[in-house]
Amino acid sequence: MPKRRKPAGARGISEKKELLNTFLKEWGLKSTRQRDIIVTEFLKTGGHITAEDIYRKISKKHQDIGFTTVYRTLKLLVKSRLATERVFADNLTRYEPLSAEDHHDHLICLGCGSITEFENARMERLQEKIARESGFNTVAHKMELYGYCGRCGSGSRGGKKQPGTKKNAPAPQKNRNNR
Amino acid sequence: MPKRRKPAGARGISEKKELLNTFLKEWGLKSTRQRDIIVTEFLKTGGHITAEDIYRKISKKHQDIGFTTVYRTLKLLVKSRLATERVFADNLTRYEPLSAEDHHDHLICLGCGSITEFENARMERLQEKIARESGFNTVAHKMELYGYCGRCGSGSRGGKKQPGTKKNAPAPQKNRNNR
DNA sequence: GGAAATTTTGAAAATGAATTTCATTTTCCT
DNA sequence: AGGAAAATGAAATTCATTTTCAAAATTTCC
Known part of the structure; x- marks a missing residue:
């Protein structure tokens, strides 16, 4: 689905x-x-x-x-x-x-950093419903699922370990301006 | 629900x-x-x-x-x-x-900036299902609905117009450090 | 084709929130 | 009370993002 x-x-x-x-x-x-x-x-x-x-x-x-x-x-x-x-x-x-x-959400792998898109109509409808029941009129939503993709398994093993967060960025590298 | x-x-x-x-x-x-x-x-x-x-x-x-x-x-x-x-x-x-x-998501009003929490088991289940079908193992998710709350109506009218975004922050005010 | 008008460009500076540093103060333990 | 360890506050630093400004490029108009 x-x-x-x-x-x-x-x-x-x-x-x-x-x-x-x-x-x-x-x-x-x-x-x-x-x-x-x-x-x-x-x-x-x-x-x-x-x-x-x-x-x-x-x-x-x-x-x-x-x-x-x-x-x-x-x-x-x-x-x-x-x-x-x-x-x-x-x-x-x-x-x-x-x-x-275009309208879609994301699955983000905490192992390799890969970002996969998905679309799900049922989800959209459910979101609308929830908002409506709270008296909200939605104009946008944001939905992200974080976890481990098939290749990265469910935890510490495997995966390309793409850094991603600034917490543990390994490359020093300053001054993004060129020249 | x-x-x-x-x-x-x-x-x-x-x-x-x-x-x-x-x-x-x-x-x-x-x-x-x-x-x-x-x-x-x-x-x-x-x-x-x-x-x-x-x-x-x-x-x-x-x-x-x-x-x-x-x-x-x-x-x-x-x-x-x-x-x-x-x-x-x-x-x-x-x-x-x-x-x-505790586990919940948020409705964020673009008019007054109010943030309302909600919980929805069906949503959780659906998220799990979507992840599973993509071979993902989720450990966390983030879901936010942006729109206008009952008091703020569906657009430009009403609402307390709390700034919220940094784009149009009106107060100048520098240096968060004290003294 | 060429000059004026306007936009774009790149480097550097500015911004702003988040985080760290460091010297001093406070708390905890005996 | 005394000393070790942790906490505090101000200032400095970090880092992505955004803005500034003078020089360069593009477009328009003649």
Whole structure:
């Protein structure tokens, strides 16, 4: 019943880039090399990625693109409704491509850090019902399940142990600004 | 069906303070005037409160109690399992008293900022089911419904318009440290 | 094609909440 | 009371995020 979603990346990238360009024109904003590169990488990567992640990926090839621009471009995608921001338990802001009517929740593995999306109509209905019975009118919800995925088992064993939280971030690494 | 919870504050305050003192002794920690004041205020207030909030309340009467101590005491309550931390959409860390088997979710009003708790067994079961079907073993979940409460209606009208998000925080006010 | 107008960019600085440091004070134990 | 250990408060630090500002790029208009 909870249907796994097809990865939002992969196809439709050029269509989305079109949508962005339309948005830019409508608002009197400009198309730039940087925006194109960033958006392409973002859409290609798929989702649940931080500005930092994208910045790192991109700056391997394009040392001249700064973190700030990546950050701003991602915000732009949010404004143009081509992406959404999400903040999970590690308190990092992640972005994911958004397609129109899209609505889903997340399963987050505490072992490997993987994030799986799911959709469940019954859940949605139940949420509505609960809200209604309390006199609420819901406009949004947030639902995250934390646990261990199949590969990571149920506890300390297995898993790639992706850090994720800032508590135990191992890499020192300062100053995210480039140059 | 979604049962509203009785306010966790009000009664059992002294019992909880007992539990805290037991915890302190067990760990070789000390009872102090500050801790007592902070914990009393926290339990009295109820829940969904930030360290800042408590600090402000307390420092009216006790100018000698610093923010740091409030912060640390709240963390202590979390460690001793008398409270939990929650982070909602405004990215502020809130604390709420926790009683043993306690398990609930939240309805958050975007109008007045009120936070209502609810419990729903059906929801829990559904979450388990969804996780299981994806091969996940859940250890925790987070579920928040955002909308407008009865008093705030369905949109721009009514409501006390408590700021809440940092986007439009009106009060300037710097330096949370005291003195 | 070129200049003006406007937007974008990148580095650095600022912000703001959370957390740590450190010197001093307080509590606990005997 | 005396001494060891923990707690406290102010200030400093951290860290992601956001803003600032001068220089560079894009678009528009002639």
